[in-house]
Amino acid sequence: MASPRGQWSGKLGFILAATGSAIGLGNLWKFPYITYENNGGAFVLVYFASVAIVGIPIMVAEILMGRKSERSPVAAFQALAQGKPGGQAWSLVGFLGVLAGFTILSYYSVVAGWTIHYILMSTSGKLAYLAQDPVALQNHFGNEFLASGSKQVFYHLLFMGLTTAAVFAGVQKGIERVAKVLMPALFLILITLVIYSSTTSGFGDAMAFIFKPDFGSLTLASTLEAMGNAFFSLSLGMGAMLTYGSYMGRDISIPKSALQISLLDTLIALMACVIMFSIINTSGIAVSKSSTILFTTIPTVFAKLPAASFFNLIFYLLIGFAALTSTISLLEVVSSYAIDNLGWSRHRAVATMAIAIGAFGTLSALSLGANSTLSSINFIGKGSTEGVFGTMDYLATNWFLPVGGLLIALFAGWIMNPRETRSELEDGHGEMRGYSVWQFLIRFVTPIAVAAIIVSVILGKEYN
Numbered sequence: 001m002a003s004p005r006g007q008w009s010g011k012l013g014f015i016l017a018a019t020g021s022a023i024g025l026g027n028l029w030k031f032p033y034i035t036y037e038n039n040g041g042a043f044v045l046v047y048f049a050s051v052a053i054v055g056i057p058i059m060v061a062e063i064l065m066g067r068k069s070e071r072s073p074v075a076a077f078q079a080l081a082q083g084k085p086g087g088q089a090w091s092l093v094g095f096l097g098v099l100a101g102f103t104i105l106s107y108y109s110v111v112a113g114w115t116i117h118y119i120l121m122s123t124s125g126k127l128a129y130l131a132q133d134p135v136a137l138q139n140h141f142g143n144e145f146l147a148s149g150s151k152q153v154f155y156h157l158l159f160m161g162l163t164t165a166a167v168f169a170g171v172q173k174g175i176e177r178v179a180k181v182l183m184p185a186l187f188l189i190l191i192t193l194v195i196y197s198s199t200t201s202g203f204g205d206a207m208a209f210i211f212k213p214d215f216g217s218l219t220l221a222s223t224l225e226a227m228g229n230a231f232f233s234l235s236l237g238m239g240a241m242l243t244y245g246s247y248m249g250r251d252i253s254i255p256k257s258a259l260q261i262s263l264l265d266t267l268i269a270l271m272a273c274v275i276m277f278s279i280i281n282t283s284g285i286a287v288s289k290s291s292t293i294l295f296t297t298i299p300t301v302f303a304k305l306p307a308a309s310f311f312n313l314i315f316y317l318l319i320g321f322a323a324l325t326s327t328i329s330l331l332e333v334v335s336s337y338a339i340d341n342l343g344w345s346r347h348r349a350v351a352t353m354a355i356a357i358g359a360f361g362t363l364s365a366l367s368l369g370a371n372s373t374l375s376s377i378n379f380i381g382k383g384s385t386e387g388v389f390g391t392m393d394y395l396a397t398n399w400f401l402p403v404g405g406l407l408i409a410l411f412a413g414w415i416m417n418p419r420e421t422r423s424e425l426e427d428g429h430g431e432m433r434g435y436s437v438w439q440f441l442i443r444f445v446t447p448i449a450v451a452a453i454i455v456s457v458i459l460g461k462e463y464n
């Protein structure tokens with residue numbers, strides 16, 4: 001039964017697309033560097049706990065709301081809130097999600113665009129050459145590349161173009177097709193790099209750093225940072241999973257899918273840490289600015305290898321692929337609003353939204369160029385409000401996603417009828433024995449934990 005809204009071809013298509021949305025710069029870039037800043041071990045455990053008690057319950061809620069309503073966020077809330085307390089006011093949560101998608105995509109694609117520049121420099125051999133001298137590479141990255149507004153805008157728009165092409169082609173022919181090619185490639189590259197890093201001298205220390213908890217170094221702020229990153233990394237709080245769930249067949253188990261997506265996402269964040277820390281340890285280079293490790297430190301280690309350009313190439317392809325399957329999901333949320341609520345055709349919706357986001361994103365791209373100092377790049381959630389780039393990032397990560405997530409949890413836990421949610425979760429799954437566990441989490445534990453994040457942001461305690 002082909003629905004006019006589009007549908008995944010089956011379980012694999014859904015899982016790969018949703019995992020593709022989840023795995024992105026949040027895993028490969030942000031998770032390693034905040035783990036680094038928060039001293040490893042204990043922080044990683046807190047992150048696991050956040051995924052379990054905040055991430056998985058909200059992911060289940062989003063997918064179930066999407067599949068039940070067969071709508072994107074705004075229309076889903078409109079349909080599901082009918083005759084319920086709060087009524088149509090709930091659709092504002094959907095709007096917040098669309099706004100979050102718009103905002104995140106506008107700056108995310110700037111960073112994603114950097115991977116294209118690095119991929120091109122890898123194939124030409126320029127990257128391996130520059131990276132022989134760490135200072136030369138840093139100069140290139142900071143003073144030549146970031147400082148050039150035209151380059152920043154160019155690569156941002158190029159990445160938006162790739163994203164647009166995929167979403168334009170539709171759910172199955174575009175989004176799913178891209179995920180089916182890129183995700184296996186991504187896994188293969190990651191495994192290759194993990195194997196390589198296990199042969200480096202820094203591997204043992206990296207494992208100890210990641211897996212040996214030292215609870216003494218844990219602070220309230222790092223606990224909250226872990227939770228905030230769980231939202232971002234799992235693509236939660238803005239209706240991305242809800243939208244992908246709306247294209248899902250009734251023969252697929254929602255709880256199992258949510259579990260699989262979350263576990264894969266977490267596993268890959270850990271693999272990224274193993275790779276990055278092994279390489280940093282091996283390099284012996286002191287890391288001063290952890291948020292730029294990805295573009296400055298890594299190539300200097302590869303430069304010492306015989307196949308430097310090859311490793312550079314697969315490394316930046318990995319990041320580019322991961323980012324693309326994420327930007328696709330962001331554009332899909334925004335476009336599907338126009339499709340479901342404004343009655344636009346997919347082509348009109350995608351083209352219009354992509355142009356608007358592309359134009360708005362140039363402000364972020366130029367704000368980096370204008371500042372040109374590395375200190376303005378506090379990617380994702382570090383609360384740097386410097387420049388448009390930092391402001392958009394700050395708003396989305398610290399406000400839109402946690403607030404959206406809290407409201408989604410409250411809606412699924414308290415507003416929707418338990419009979420409705422149970423029967424939706426049992427469709428494609430069979431009797432759900434864990435239902436009461438999910439219900440307890442989504443009603444009490446998840447909202448309280450998320451409210452704690454929000455309160456901490458209000459009190460300005462999130463990063464000190």
Ligand code: PHE
Pocket residue numbers: 021022023024025026027104232233234235236238240326327329330
């Ligand atoms: N999860 C993506 C990442 O880790 C980012 C993202 C956030 C994508 C929200 C969609 C929605 O990079």
